[in-house]
Amino acid sequence: MGEKLLEGLIYLCGISAIIFVLGIFFFVFKEAFPVLAKPNFSLGQFLFSPEWYPTSETNVRYGVFAMIVGTFSVTVLAMLIAVPFGLGAAVFVSEFCGPKLKETLKIIIELLAAIPSVVWGFIGLTVMSKLIVQFTGAPVGVNILNGGVILALMSVPIIVSIGEDALKAVPDSYREAGLALGATQWQLVYRVLLPAAKTGLLAAVLLGVGRAVGETMAVLMATGHAVHIPHSILDSVRTLTANIAAELGEAPEHSDHYRVLFLTGVLLFTITFAVNLAADLVIRGIRKK
Amino acid sequence: MSAMFTETPLVRRKLLLQGVAKWVFFGMAVAMIVPLLLIIGFLVVKAAPSLSLGFLLDVPAKGMKEGGIWPALVGTIYLVVISLAVAAPIGVLAAIYLNEYAKDNWFNRIINLAVINLAGVPSIVHALFGLGAFVYAARFGYSIISASLTLAIMTLPVIIASTREALAAVPRSFREACWNVGATRWQTIWRVVLPNSISGILTGVILQVSRAAGETAPIMFTGAVFFKAVQRGDLFPYGLGDQCMALSMHLYTLSTQVPGVRESIPYATAVVLLGSVLLVNATAIALRVWLRNRKKW
Numbered sequence: 001m002g003e004k005l006l007e008g009l010i011y012l013c014g015i016s017a018i019i020f021v022l023g024i025f026f027f028v029f030k031e032a033f034p035v036l037a038k039p040n041f042s043l044g045q046f047l048f049s050p051e052w053y054p055t056s057e058t059n060v061r062y063g064v065f066a067m068i069v070g071t072f073s074v075t076v077l078a079m080l081i082a083v084p085f086g087l088g089a090a091v092f093v094s095e096f097c098g099p100k101l102k103e104t105l106k107i108i109i110e111l112l113a114a115i116p117s118v119v120w121g122f123i124g125l126t127v128m129s130k131l132i133v134q135f136t137g138a139p140v141g142v143n144i145l146n147g148g149v150i151l152a153l154m155s156v157p158i159i160v161s162i163g164e165d166a167l168k169a170v171p172d173s174y175r176e177a178g179l180a181l182g183a184t185q186w187q188l189v190y191r192v193l194l195p196a197a198k199t200g201l202l203a204a205v206l207l208g209v210g211r212a213v214g215e216t217m218a219v220l221m222a223t224g225h226a227v228h229i230p231h232s233i234l235d236s237v238r239t240l241t242a243n244i245a246a247e248l249g250e251a252p253e254h255s256d257h258y259r260v261l262f263l264t265g266v267l268l269f270t271i272t273f274a275v276n277l278a279a280d281l282v283i284r285g286i287r288k289k
Numbered sequence: 290m291s292a293m294f295t296e297t298p299l300v301r302r303k304l305l306l307q308g309v310a311k312w313v314f315f316g317m318a319v320a321m322i323v324p325l326l327l328i329i330g331f332l333v334v335k336a337a338p339s340l341s342l343g344f345l346l347d348v349p350a351k352g353m354k355e356g357g358i359w360p361a362l363v364g365t366i367y368l369v370v371i372s373l374a375v376a377a378p379i380g381v382l383a384a385i386y387l388n389e390y391a392k393d394n395w396f397n398r399i400i401n402l403a404v405i406n407l408a409g410v411p412s413i414v415h416a417l418f419g420l421g422a423f424v425y426a427a428r429f430g431y432s433i434i435s436a437s438l439t440l441a442i443m444t445l446p447v448i449i450a451s452t453r454e455a456l457a458a459v460p461r462s463f464r465e466a467c468w469n470v471g472a473t474r475w476q477t478i479w480r481v482v483l484p485n486s487i488s489g490i491l492t493g494v495i496l497q498v499s500r501a502a503g504e505t506a507p508i509m510f511t512g513a514v515f516f517k518a519v520q521r522g523d524l525f526p527y528g529l530g531d532q533c534m535a536l537s538m539h540l541y542t543l544s545t546q547v548p549g550v551r552e553s554i555p556y557a558t559a560v561v562l563l564g565s566v567l568l569v570n571a572t573a574i575a576l577r578v579w580l581r582n583r584k585k586w
Contacts, residue, residue: 003475010386011386013378014383014400015386016383017449020442021403023418024410024442027418027422028414028418028421030421092315096311096315105322109322112322114500114503114567115563115567116503116504116505116562117503117506118537123328126556127328127331153325160321184304184307186307186309214409214413214414217412221545241506245413245416248420268413269414272414273410276406276408276409277406280405
């Protein structure tokens with residue numbers, strides 16, 4: 001009897017993840033929903049207009065296009081840096097180094113993954129922005145470049161660890177066959193391992209993208225606060241996440257402004273859901289094989 | 290005879306490429322790590338003038354331009370402890386369900402997907418959820434309880450993932466032996482599986498602590514505030530329904546909202562936050578290494 005009760009509790013906790021994911025969508029959507037029915041709000045304008053004037057007295061406009069571009073540009077830059085370095089580091093850790101060094105590097109990478117995002121933001125705001133002003137002569141150091149570099153450093157650990165898993169999953173018989181033919185390690189990596197592990201490496205990149213898109217505090221502090229479509233890598237931008245974090249505090253409770261910020265949350269939830277789902281399908285595809 | 294062993298140009302090129310590739314990959318690994326160690330060193334140097342026991346115990350003074358971080362430190366401990374108390378039992382039981390009870394069918398695949406997605410939801414969306422669900426719908430208001438619950442849900446996947454790993458590491462033969470002497474499923478879990486995986490579960494719990502301590506966005510709009518007057522060294526300054534300060538939030542406030550702070554103070558706050566998170570993680574890693582070395586099976 002007691003055991004049945006306990007197993008019921010275990011089952012309930014087991015399905016809690018589903019409840020919470022649905023709950024997150026439900027509550028965020030619930031707060032956002034009423035604004036969709038407002039006559040002065042259009043979804044097309046929300047998604048495609050770069051005009052964000054949420055507190056204008058005469059003509060309120062809620063367009064998050066500039067923030068979408070901001071998120072996109074920072075993420076792309078971060079991935080341009082993080083993907084080659086992350087995958088390169090994964091190859092090194094998995095194929096080129098001895099067991100002692102491998103263990104050490106994996107521990108360091110795990111510790112890097114633990115650094116809180118607000119500390120990354122602080123590094124961007126202080127160290128990185130000074131370096132950027134000094135080396136590029138940009139008027140302000142908080143911009144796409146700064147956010148991109150910080151996000152790249154934040155995403156590298158996840159890319160390395162998932163990428164290393166993907167390489168580890170390639171059967172040793174592939175390596176042995178290559179070595180027996182007289183291939184060097186580099187030839188092995190380039191001709192055998194990378195093609196064999198490519199879907200796993202894709203999953204690693206996708207998870208890195210997911211992390212970069214959803215990151216809040218670091219980009220809030222490191223990208224500056226300009227709501228406009230950037231023209232160069234040294235322009236300040238605002239991302240979708242940073243916009244919510246920056247304005248939620250001052251938006252009056254249950255006002256349209258407040259609801260539009262929740263709608264941005266729905267948009268973010270949808271994007272990251274899609275990215276994570278894609279990564280999961282990719283990983284599942286490998287296991288099946 | 291010796292001609293057989295001289296390198297042909299092709300072999301020489303191949304070996305050269307191998308050497309170059311090795312160093313390039315090594316360089317890539319190093320390029321991700323060394324600058325960061327330098328940055329952390331820089332933070333510590335900048336923080337040095339403020340780092341002392343007094344800094345930890347003092348309350349902020351002169352509009353946060355001077356003084357210490359005590360209220361933020363205690364606030365973070367409150368949030369971590371309460372979120373842990375909520376997340377640990379749910380997370381461990383969820384992992385037990387997924388590893389010990391669930392069969393490989395579509396419903397459980399959806400649960401897995403939900404766990405992965407819960408881990409991938411942006412922290413600011415968790416904040417919106419906490420605001421909508423706990424602050425408004427459950428009427429907890431802006432309070433420690435709302436913030437802790439938000440943190441608990443956010444960190445749940447950390448505990449689920451590492452507990453599952455720990456449970457899966459217990460060999461199936463252990464369970465079968467136990468079933469064969471007539472034990473029920475739960476008796477097997479309680480007497481055999483859990484005792485053999487407890488240290489692994491503990492590792493997951495420790496990782497949850499470090500994650501919860503470092504998060505800022507989820508608590509920003511659910512219960513953490515810029516400033517709260519607290520006595521120096523007071524161990525229990527907050528009630529569950531109060532708002533509180535938190536280290537991560539304090540670092541954000543000091544570095545973006547308060548002009549004219551003494552320069553070393555934000556650095557020192559960052560170092561304290563970073564130091565405690567890394568210390569907690571290092572403990573988890575050490576525990577795991579120790580565990581692997583004394584494994585009996």
